[in-house]
Amino acid sequence: KNNDSNHCSNSQEHISHFAAPLSPDSSKRHRLLSAHKELKELRLDLQSLRETHAANTRQMQSLSNSVVKEISELLTTAQPKGATPLRTVQLLLDNQIDDYKMGYEEIEAWLADLDACIEEMRIDALNRRCRVSVAEVEAYALHLSRLSQRLASFKGQIPEICNASNLLSLVIEAEIKLQN
Numbered sequence: 453k454n455n456d457s458n459h460c461s462n463s464q465e466h467i468s469h470f471a472a473p474l475s476p477d478s479s480k481r482h483r484l485l486s487a488h489k490e491l492k493e494l495r496l497d498l499q500s501l502r503e504t505h506a507a508n509t510r511q512m513q514s515l516s517n518s519v520v521k522e523i524s525e526l527l528t529t530a531q532p533k534g535a536t537p538l539r540t541v542q543l544l545l546d547n548q549i550d551d552y553k554m555g556y557e558e559i560e561a562w563l564a565d566l567d568a569c570i571e572e573m574r575i576d577a578l579n580r581r582c583r584v585s586v587a588e589v590e591a592y593a594l595h596l597s598r599l600s601q602r603l604a605s606f607k608g609q610i611p612e613i614c615n616a617s618n619l620l621s622l623v624i625e626a627e628i629k630l631q632n
Contacts, residue, residue: 495582503591506565513561517554524550541623545616552613555606562599566592 524547535543570592576582 503569506569510562510565513558517558520554521551536627538620538623538627541616541620545613545620548609548613548616552606552609555602555609559599559602559606562595562602566595566599569595 573584573588573592577584
């Protein structure tokens with residue numbers, strides 16, 4: 453069977469397609485159907501490319517953050533030997549606050565990305581340009597799950613910052629007592 457015959461809406465058109473040479477109208481119809489099919493494929497490819505780009509962007513951001521964190525840790529451990537306890541605690545607190553800020557920015561970016569994807573899907577569904585597939589819903593659910601896990605770990609960093617802040621207060625009090 454000819455694959456082009458799949459576009460015909462009934463069996464009589466299918467039979468007449470083979471029986472008679474293509475008329476100008478059927479030729480135009482065939483080209484329009486082919487163009488429509490190609491347009492659908494291009495839209496799917498575009499959506500796939502957008503999702504891949506978003507995933508790659510998140511991955512690069514994550515890699516950049518981990519490299520910055522490693523460099524910060526190396527700089528913290530390589531502090532000068534003459535550093536005072538106050539300076540050491542200040543550096544520790546600064547690093548924890550910087551990590552917290554980077555995590556916050558990462559979560560904001562993830563939320564904005566997820567919000568944009570869901571809004572685009574909603575608009576497409578409302579305009580009936582496409583239907584939402586189970587795979588898309590599962591991908592967004594997985595993205596949301598990862599975001600929830602990241603938020604939970606982000607929330608766990610707050611006590612660490614509070615502990616470092618309390619330690620800084622104790623060190624400042626101790627240094628003030630030593631100076632008096």
